[in-house]
Amino acid sequence: MSDMNRVESVAPILNHYLVEPYFVEDYGIVQKVYSNKGTFALKKIPPTTGTDFIRHVHLLYQKGFNRIVPIYPTMDGRYAVLHENNLYYLMPWMTNGQKENRDHKNLELFRELARLHTLSAKEVTVSKEERTEHYEKTIQQLEKHQEFLDGFIDECEKKTYMSPFQLLYCLYYNEISQALRFSKAKFEEWYENTKDTEKARMVITHGKLSSEHFLYDDRGYGFFINFENARYGSPIHDLLPYLSRSLNTRPTRNDTAIDWVYHYFKYFPYKEDEKLLFYSYLALPVPIMQVVESFYKKQGRKNEMKFVGKLQEQYWHLKNSEYVVMRMTEIENQRKQAKEGAQQQS
Structure with missing residues (x-):
């Protein structure tokens, strides 16, 4: 898929977050999105997975555990977007530049x-x-x-x-x-x-x-x-x-x-x-x-x-x-x- 096509394919999903993609790199089920609001990771999961896990993530945040990459809500408060039979959720992109053993x-x-x-x-x-x-x-x-x-x-x-x-x-x-x-x-x-x-x-x-x-x-x-x-x-x-x-x-x-x-x-x-x-x-x-x-x-x-x-x-x-x-x-x-x-x- 060309760079332009990748941007076009994720744009309708990112629209729910008011995020405008400039450039997208393909990492399989994760897309690295460069946008007007910074760099994000957009992850695709099968709808059968469901979004129950988001409840657990929120519960952990409430209990003070914040070492989970946060999942961003859409403008209308949902934590996943259904698009062409797949669910997508948005997170910040982690640099993962740690060079430790x-x-x-x-x-x-x-x-x-x-x-x-x-x-x-x-x-x-x-x-x-x-x-x-x-x-x-x-x-x-x-x-x-x-x-x-x-x-x-x-x-x-x-x-x-x-x-x-x-x-x-x-x-x-x-x-x-x-x-x-x-x-x-x-x-x-x-x-x-x-x-x-x-x-x-x-x-x-x-x-x-x-x-x-x-x-x-x-x-x-x-x-x-x-x-x-x-x-x-x-x-x-x-x-x-x-x-x-x-x-x-x-x-x-x-x-x-x-x-x-x-x-x-x-x-x-x-x-x-x-x-x-x-x-x-x-x-x-x-x-x-x-x-x-x-x-x-x-x-x-x-x-x-x-x-x-x-x-x-x-x-x-x-x-x-x-x-x-x-x-x-x-x-x-x-x-x-x-x-x-x-x-x-x-």
Whole structure:
């Protein structure tokens, strides 16, 4: 699309804001607009997304959390414009000129996430029946996973000549099972600890946490963008996917990731039950089980090399996650012992 056409295509939308575009740069779903009122970001979202997230953004602003890129209202007070079957909303353009190392950025991101969770936290009532139902469903699911792993190894071991994938699976089977058992044990511990409580802590979660969704303004302050998936939920729903993605590397002792989590805990400490749930979900070897299941279900000739590569990668992810979970449970146990020791002395 030519520069002129781009200006013409966004002009009717910007008209609602009394903004007159001079020049528009295309960044995919975001357009950078140079105009008579400054530089803006115009973002396109599917109408199915809806504008519920704007309520959450406003609620956070009311509670004093202003590290979200503001969404501007139109002249008649709406926060999104429906145009040719898409919704659009307008924000200031962030320069994002921060040249700091990634680690500093992550620490700042986690501190701001902790503030966001702290300011939006509320207690909700969860009936014992709901909790028990969630527990039973999850346990059933975990047992199904274990049955599949056991069934598949039996099948592999019956072969006179195993394929490379089957051979590698037999090698990894014990560790996958171990991770699944650990996850189940933590989940059972969570249920034991909470089955008689009728309260749970909910926060506004960002829903798509990523360092790419944390931008800096020209004064060097960091702001969250991309809030379309924001909703009330457990705080672990923001932390887990981010952490899991950062563990998608070759085998490594990722102490940096542990530092991020404890930096976040400094500002928003998890309660005992939240920690148990966090460990349970982080240890759950879902990615590697998905690879095994897709190999098992694949009809016809299988690309062994591709499947072996995927299994290897997800095994690394499993080992990286295992290190983080084990190290964190070790740190927690040391802290508990130190606390108990101090109490006994006093």
